[in-house]
Amino acid sequence: MSKNDNSIYSKAxxxxxxAAVTVLIGTIATVFVPMFTEGMHPKTDGLKPFTAxxxxxxxxxxxEGCINCHTQTVRPLKAxxxxxxxxxxxxxxxxxxxxxxxxxxxxxxxxxxxGKYPDEWHIQHFESPQAFYPKSNMPPYxxxxxxxxxxxxxxxxxxxxxxxxxxxxxxELKESTKLDALVAYMQVLGTSIAxxxxxxxxxxxxxxxxxxxxxxxxxxxGEKLYKAECAxxxxxNAEGNIGASLVDYSMNDMPGNDTYYIIANxxxxxxxxxxxxxxxxxxxxxxxxxxxxxxx
Amino acid sequence: MNEYQYDYKTVRGFVVSAIFWGVxxxxxxxxxxxxxxxxxxxxxxxxxxxRLRTFHTNVLxxxxxxxxxxxxxxxxxxxxxxxxxxxxxxARFHLWLFNxxxxxxxxxxxxxxxxxxxYAEFEWPIDIAIVILWVIFAIxxxxxxxxxxxxxxxxxxxxxxxxxxxxxxxxxxNNLAIPATLFKxxxxxxxxNSANVEWWYGHNAVGFLFTTPILAMFYYFLPxxxxxxxxxxRLSIISFWSLIFAYLWTGAHHLVYTPLPDWIQxxxxxxxxxxxxxxxxxxxxxxxxxxxxxxxxRTHYLxxxxxxxxxxxxxxxxxxxxxxxxxxxxxxHYTDWVPGHVHMGTMGWVTMVICASIYYxxxxxxxxxxxxxxxxxxxxxxxxxxxxxxSISMWITGIQQGAMWKMTAEDGSLQYTFMESLLxxxxxxxxxxxxxxxxxxxxxxxxxxVYMTMKKGKENLAKLQAA
Amino acid sequence: xxQEEFDNPEEFHREDTENVLPLGWLILFIGLxxxxxxxxxxxxxxxxxxxxxxxxxxxxxxxx
Numbered sequence: 130m131s132k133n134d135n136s137i138y139s140k141a142x143x144x145x146x147x148a149a150v151t152v153l154i155g156t157i158a159t160v161f162v163p164m165f166t167e168g169m170h171p172k173t174d175g176l177k178p179f180t181a182x183x184x185x186x187x188x189x190x191x192x193e194g195c196i197n198c199h200t201q202t203v204r205p206l207k208a209x210x211x212x213x214x215x216x217x218x219x220x221x222x223x224x225x226x227x228x229x230x231x232x233x234x235x236x237x238x239x240x241x242x243x244g245k246y247p248d249e250w251h252i253q254h255f256e257s258p259q260a261f262y263p264k265s266n267m268p269p270y271x272x273x274x275x276x277x278x279x280x281x282x283x284x285x286x287x288x289x290x291x292x293x294x295x296x297x298x299x300x301e302l303k304e305s306t307k308l309d310a311l312v313a314y315m316q317v318l319g320t321s322i323a324x325x326x327x328x329x330x331x332x333x334x335x336x337x338x339x340x341x342x343x344x345x346x347x348x349x350x351g352e353k354l355y356k357a358e359c360a361x362x363x364x365x366n367a368e369g370n371i372g373a374s375l376v377d378y379s380m381n382d383m384p385g386n387d388t389y390y391i392i393a394n395x396x397x398x399x400x401x402x403x404x405x406x407x408x409x410x411x412x413x414x415x416x417x418x419x420x421x422x423x424x425x
Numbered sequence: 426m427n428e429y430q431y432d433y434k435t436v437r438g439f440v441v442s443a444i445f446w447g448v449x450x451x452x453x454x455x456x457x458x459x460x461x462x463x464x465x466x467x468x469x470x471x472x473x474x475x476r477l478r479t480f481h482t483n484v485l486x487x488x489x490x491x492x493x494x495x496x497x498x499x500x501x502x503x504x505x506x507x508x509x510x511x512x513x514x515x516a517r518f519h520l521w522l523f524n525x526x527x528x529x530x531x532x533x534x535x536x537x538x539x540x541x542x543x544y545a546e547f548e549w550p551i552d553i554a555i556v557i558l559w560v561i562f563a564i565x566x567x568x569x570x571x572x573x574x575x576x577x578x579x580x581x582x583x584x585x586x587x588x589x590x591x592x593x594x595x596x597x598x599n600n601l602a603i604p605a606t607l608f609k610x611x612x613x614x615x616x617x618n619s620a621n622v623e624w625w626y627g628h629n630a631v632g633f634l635f636t637t638p639i640l641a642m643f644y645y646f647l648p649x650x651x652x653x654x655x656x657x658x659r660l661s662i663i664s665f666w667s668l669i670f671a672y673l674w675t676g677a678h679h680l681v682y683t684p685l686p687d688w689i690q691x692x693x694x695x696x697x698x699x700x701x702x703x704x705x706x707x708x709x710x711x712x713x714x715x716x717x718x719x720x721x722x723r724t725h726y727l728x729x730x731x732x733x734x735x736x737x738x739x740x741x742x743x744x745x746x747x748x749x750x751x752x753x754x755x756x757x758h759y760t761d762w763v764p765g766h767v768h769m770g771t772m773g774w775v776t777m778v779i780c781a782s783i784y785y786x787x788x789x790x791x792x793x794x795x796x797x798x799x800x801x802x803x804x805x806x807x808x809x810x811x812x813x814x815x816s817i818s819m820w821i822t823g824i825q826q827g828a829m830w831k832m833t834a835e836d837g838s839l840q841y842t843f844m845e846s847l848l849x850x851x852x853x854x855x856x857x858x859x860x861x862x863x864x865x866x867x868x869x870x871x872x873x874x875v876y877m878t879m880k881k882g883k884e885n886l887a888k889l890q891a892a
Numbered sequence: 893x894x895q896e897e898f899d900n901p902e903e904f905h906r907e908d909t910e911n912v913l914p915l916g917w918l919i920l921f922i923g924l925x926x927x928x929x930x931x932x933x934x935x936x937x938x939x940x941x942x943x944x945x946x947x948x949x950x951x952x953x954x955x956x
Contacts, residue, residue, distance in 0.1 A: 138578050141571045141586070148587045148669060152594065155673030155696070159689055160598075160625045168686050169618045188609065192537030194475025204682035205948040206755055207955065208831040211839055216948065219684035222616030226603070227542050230620055230683055234759040235461070237843045259464065262844050264851075268460070268467035268474050282606050289605035327955060328838070357844060406842055408834040431896055504899050579904055644904075654906035660913055663921075687943050691935040695928040702921040709917050713909070751935075837955055 173220035176321035178292040179314075181302045185283040186314025189307050190229065193270070198235035201228075201318065211327045211405040214241035214319070221321050226290065236267055243320040245401050249371045250362060251312040261361025273308040328405040330393040335386040341413045342385070351418025354411055362400070367422055372400060379423035388416045431503055433790045435516040437879070439496025440783055442524050444872055446488025449531075451868065453481040455861050462854040471535045479546050480534045485771070486544065486634065488527045493779045494638045495523065495562060498588075500786055501581050501645050502566055506573030510565050519561045526554050538608050542623050544630050545599050549610045552600040559596065563589045580661045584641035587669050591633040599626035617684055625676035632672040635775050636738075640707055642782045643735060647711060650727040650785045656713035664706030671696050671703065678749035681758065697749040704742035711735040726798045730781030730805060737773030737812075741766070756831070761850060762823025765816040772812040772864060780804070780871050787875065791882025792889060800874045807867025815860035822853035 137144050163169050179187060190196075203209050205216040217240050222228055246254075253260060256274070258267035280302045287294050302310075341347035355367070362372035369377070392412050395402030403412065460466045460474045467473040499516060503509055510516050530551050538548040547555065566589055570582055599622055602610035614622045644661065648654050655661060677685060677693025711732065715721060721728045744766055747753055757763065788795050795801060829846035833839055937943045 134576060138583070139576050141567075141573070141578060141582075144578065144583060145567070145586050145590060148583070149590050149594075151666065151670045152587070152591045152673050154670065155675075156594070156625065159674050159677065159692055160621060163621060163686070163689060164614075164618055169621065170615075171617070191539050191541040192476075193473070194479045194539055194541075196541045196543070197475050197478045200759055202683050204755070205944045206682060207948070207951045208833075208839065210948070210952070211833075211955070212830070212843070217684050219617045219686075222619075222684070224615065226615045226619060227540065227612035227623060228616055228619040229541055230680075232543060232679065232759065233763065235847075264848055265844070266461055266464045266847065268464055270473075272470050282609060286605040286609060286611070289603050290611055327952075358842060404838065406839050408836050408838045408840075410836075411838075507898055575901070577901060579901070648904045649899075652903075654902065654904055656906055656909050657912045657914075658905055658910040660917070663913070667921075682944060688936045688938065690944075691932055694935070695931045698931070699924045699928050702917070702924050705917060705920065709914055713914070714906070717906075 168219075170223070171218075171220035172223040173218060173321045175323075176221060176223055178224050178290075179317070181283055181287055181292075181294045181298040182278075182305055182310050182313045183317050184286055184290075184292065184314075185278045185280075185302060185305070185307075186310035186312070187229075188283065188286065189273070189311045190314060196229055196231045198231075198233060198267070200231035200234050200238045201240045202230040203238055203240045209238070213238045214327065215322060215325050217319075218322065221319065224290075224292075239315070239318055241319040241324070243316050243318040244324060244398050246362075247371060247399055248312050248316065251315050252308060253371065254361070255308060255311065262357070270308075273311060274306050276307045278302055278305045278307055278310050324397070326394070326402055326404065329402065330390065330404050332386070332390050335389050335393075337384060337386050339385040339389075339413050339416055341410070341417050344417065347414045347417040348421045350411070351414035351416070351421075354407070354415055355418055358403075359415070367419070375419050376422050379419055379421075382423070385413075385416050385420070388419055389413065392416070431509055431790075432513050433500070435510075435513065435520050436496045436500045436786070436790065438517075438520045439492055439499070439523070440787070440875070442520065442527075443489050443492030443496065443779075444875065446484055446492055446527055447868070448872070450481055450485035450489055451861075451865050453477055453484065455858065455865060457481055458854065458858040458861050462851045462858070470537075476535050476537060476539075479539055480531055482544065483534060483546060484527065484531050486630075487530065490771075490775060490779070491634060492523060492527070493783070494588075494634070495519070497642055497779070497782050497786065498562075498566060498585055498638065500790075501641060502569050502585060505579050505582055505645070506569050506575060508569065508572065508574045511568035511572060512565050515561055516565050519558065519565070522554070522558055522561070526551070526558055529554075533608075540600075540602070540610065540612070542599065542612065542626075544627050545596070545623070547600075548608055549600070549602050549604050550607060552596075552602075556593075556597060559589075559593055563593065579645070580655070580658075580665065581641040581645040583665050584637045584644070587665075588633050588637045588641070591629065591637075591669070591673075595626045595629050595633065599623060617686075620680055620683065620685060621677065621689065624679040625673070628676040628679060629672055631770070632668075635770060636672075636704075637669070639734075639738075639775055639778050642778055643707065643711065643731060646727075646778075646782045646785050647714060647731045647735075649789075650731065650781070651715060651721050651725050653714050653717050653721065656710050656716070660706050660710045664703045664710070667706070668700070668703035671700050675700060675749075678746075678754075681749065681751055681754040694749045694751065697746045701742055701746050705739060708735050708739035708742075726801055726805075727781050727785055730777055730784070733805075733809065734774050734777035734781065737769055737777065741770045741774055744769070756827040757823050758827075760823040760826040760830075761819045761853070762827070765819025765823060768812065768819070769816045772808065772815065776868075777808065780808075783875060787878050787882065791879070791885055793878070793882045793885040796874050796877035796881055800870050804867050804870040804874065807870065808864050809867075811860045811862075811864030811867055814863065815857050818853045818856040818860065822850045825849055 202217040203213045210216055255270045257269050258265040283302055362370055363375050364370045367375035389412055392415055393402055393404040457474055457478045530547050533551060539546045540548060601613040604610040612619045674696035675693050677689045678697045681690055715732055784795055784801060826846050829841045933939050935942050
């Protein structure tokens with residue numbers, strides 16, 4: 130094979146240079162050039178830099194490797210939008226260094242988790258995810274509530290990133306645990322644009338009478354759904370926890386369509402809506418289950 | 426015949442180190458695979474899934490993968506240049522620094538120092554150490570190639586050169602960060618730009634840490650172990666240049682349906698599909714090489730390692746580009762399909778070829794024979810079964826997950842809650858743990874064989890030297 | 893002193909087929925380039941008007 134002694138394969142320096150140029154072409158075209166275009170640096174109007182506490186929470190999110198199981202980007206796909214909310218826009222991530230979109234959804238996407246649940250939900254869920262979903266595989270994080278935030282490090286980070294902060298924020302930071310910080314970060318995620326549910330139900334469109342009224346099967350199905358999805362907040366026996374006691378609620382004999390409306394649409398900041406996640410039948414089944422509680 | 430002796434000590438040091446880190450990384454892998462189906466196996470802060478999974482990928486990629494590559498590159502380069510390393514003492518320091526570096530890096534991840542850039546998780550002080558490590562390596566490798574005694578550079582050396590140069594560019598650019606404290610820094614790039622840089626790096630880390638180095642081994646050790654010369658030199662040339670050209674355009678296929686601008690996604694997908702051609706150039710070249718005499722699959726035990734290895738490379742490079750296509754990505758992205766894909770590459774292609782290369786290299790260095798071909802065959806079948814079982818179970822559950830996330834009921838609402846889709850994975854995840862155990866047992870056969878060969882080799886060398 | 897054997901270039905290069913490019917592979921190579929050009933044309937907003945947002949708008953039309 131040494132027929133051509135003058136080929137590039139006999140000149141190491143030349144081959145090295147040509148190889149470097151070869152790999153740089155694609156790099157320049159798809160990475161370096163876009164870097165200097167405006168399309169790569171958009172910023173949503175409602176986006177604010179992280180507060181000191183939120184940044185401390187974000188640091189913990191990174192340290193714990195949350196990215197291994199959770200994504201933070203809702204794709205512009207029907208099922209993603211129905212399950213998680215409005216698809217992610219480029220401008221929402223202007224302060225994300227690095228981006229934390231992730232590549233695996235062992236757990237659900239968190240891009241729109243901010244404001245979906247009350248703080249207390251997160252506090253209890255980090256303590257024991259299994260208290261909400263008995264078979265969940267999320268690790269519990271009980272140590273977070275006992276560890277103070279490293280305030281000096283976070284302030285150094287705020288300075289490094291040129292994020293503004295007040296003396297009050299520093300004070301708050303010094304009094305906060307890692308759990309407080311992580312919850313603050315969860316609650317700000319995806320909130321720079323207005324929350325919009327893909328599916329909402331119009332009150333007028335709900336029949337006043339449950340189509341499943343009096344069905345024992347419906348009560349059984351409702352109970353099963355309740356145990357899987359609702360028991361964390363409202364208690365295993367519907368006695369109430371973060372959310373209201375449904376036993377008490379059932380005593381009020383609320384009309385079925387009122388209960389349906391609440392389950393379907395939720396309350397902003399307190400309870401997520403289930404219109405996209407549960408079929409009509411499933412929501413009515415839960416209504417039936419709740420109504421059955423007053424007889425117990 | 427030559428007038429000097431090769432110094433193989435550094436090479437052997439890297440082989441032993443790589444195996445050591447390999448065992449640690451594999452054990453971590455088994456534990457996280459079990460944590461996936463039983464959260465009670467998260468043993469506190471330092472051994473919780475989030476930290477341990479990062480530890481698993483990094484220790485195996487950098488400790489086992491790159492460690493073995495350092496050793497095998499030092500071997501291939503001195504063989505093909507027909508001269509010793511220019512700076513053997515620097516190579517010894519490289520080995521020392523490598524082990525200290527991996528130990529510190531692993532501990533730092535368990536301690537929660539994590540940039541959250543996939544496959545670039547280490548914080549900036551460790552990044553600096555890695556850059557120093559790579560420069561030391563580059564000086565020795567390029568220095569030896571530039572002052573070689575054999576004028577013509579064989580294919581493997583092209584891949585070695587491309588690896589050394591490209592990894593340096595990738596690693597430095599993606600790890601540019603704003604340091605806040607000694608343990609914490611922030612990516613220089615923000616948001617969409619950060620994503621684009623990271624996956625340009627991430628995908629090409631696969632390209633230039635797990636493809637080009639392994640091809641360098643393949644092109645060297647396949648002819649050496651089978652006694653059959655490479656089929657077509659022209660095919661090697663075209664495959665090489667088109668592979669290293671196309672790879673750098675493809676990172677965006679990891680960001681399909683994200684806020685990254687559509688045109689970058691599209692370019693990434695188109696070049697990814699094109700990559701099938703150069704990848705299969707090497708696969709076809711390998712097949713035609715052995716086509717001259719297929720009986721060597723039986724008579725030369727290493728032939729099957731290399732042919733099965735390149736076959737997995739071929740499957741990997743069809744599956745990977747397919748996953749980039751938007752419609753397939755929308756189904757399987759973020760599911761367990763992807764770990765199934767990754768493990769076919771790492772367990773079926775990378776580890777298979779590295780182990781085979783070590784099987785060839787050790788007896789060659791010690792002027793002896795492998796301790797036991799029978800054990801090597803047992804190793805082969807166990808890792809093959811373990812790997813197939815793992816990847817197939819992940820593909821099945823991945824498709825199931827993707828479909829459950831999408832399915833809608835008659836009235837248009839989603840059919841399944843997230844929790845329902847999660848629970849359906851558990852049987853497959855349990856199967857994966859079993860597959861992992863089979864694979865690890867296979868690797869233990871490998872380690873035993875390596876240990877016994879080295880023991881036998883040392884005695885043999887002593888005998889030869891005394892003679 | 894143990895003598896080293898050198899690698900011999902003939903071990904690596906097969907002379908009779910060194911310039912062969914298998915036809916099937918060549919068709920694959922060229923075919924993928926052609927397909928890539930089509931794909932870039934079809935899915936780049938500036939060329940064809942396609943965008944992932946528009947695609948979503950289409951499918952969301954029939955959500956309840």
